Amino acid sequence: QVRLVESGGGLVQPGGSLRLSCAASGIIFSAYAMRWYRQAPGKERELVANIGASGATMYGSAVEGRFSISRDNDKSLVSLQMNSLKPEDTATYYCNSRSKGVPYWGQGIQVTVSS
Numbered sequence: 001q002v003r004l005v006e007s008g009g010g011l012v013q014p015g016g017s018l019r020l021s022c023a024a025s026g027i028i029f030s031a032y033a034m035r036w037y038r039q040a041p042g043k044e045r046e047l048v049a050n051i052g053a054s055g056a057t058m059y060g061s062a063v064e065g066r067f068s069i070s071r072d073n074d075k076s077l078v079s080l081q082m083n084s085l086k087p088e089d090t091a092t093y094y095c096n097s098r099s100k101g102v103p104y105w106g107q108g109i110q111v112t113v114s115s
Contacts, residue, residue, distance in 0.1 A: 002026035002104045004095040009109035012085055016113070020080040022095030022106055029076035032099060036069060036080045038091035038111075048093070049080060063089075085113045 008020040020036070033052045039045040049069035050058045057069050068081040078095065090113050095106035 002097075002099065004097065004104055004106035006093065006095050006106045006109040009093065009111045011112045011114065013115050014085060014087055014113055016085050017081070017083045018085065018111060020082065020093055020109065020111070022078045022080075024076045024078070024095075024097065027076075027097060027099050027104075029071075030073040032097050034069075034071060034078040035096040036078075037094045037096055038089075039094070039108075040088075040091040043091075045094070051078065082111070085111075087113050089113050 003025045005023045006020060008018060010018065012018050031053055033050055035050045036048040037045050038048050046060060048060050048063055049067055051069045051071050059067060066084045069078065071078045090111060092108040092110055094108045097104050
């Protein structure tokens with residue numbers, strides 16, 4: 001059974017930083033791309049960052065240069081370092097992977113950027 005469990009969210013002031021982590025189990029972690037999505041109230045879910053099995057990364061335009069995705073294959077962990085946070089980064093953040101064509105999602109974790 002595939003499980004993705006996010007941690008590290010919370011409340012932070014504008015300009016601050018947070019680090020999200022996602023622990024994966026039930027998949028051959030090193031073989032698959034991992035992604036972070038986010039969804040703000042009243043908005044569609046959007047792709048934040050992707051890291052391929054090779055380690056190649058890609059970012060959404062809204063977070064390019066501020067966020068950094070990384071993976072630790074030994075620990076089956078994918079992380080999202082978020083710097084220079086803005087109020088518009090407020091959303092529920094989801095960890096995602098796809099195995100044999102089937103998408104898997106974490107339960108989501110709230111990030112709130114507010115003074």
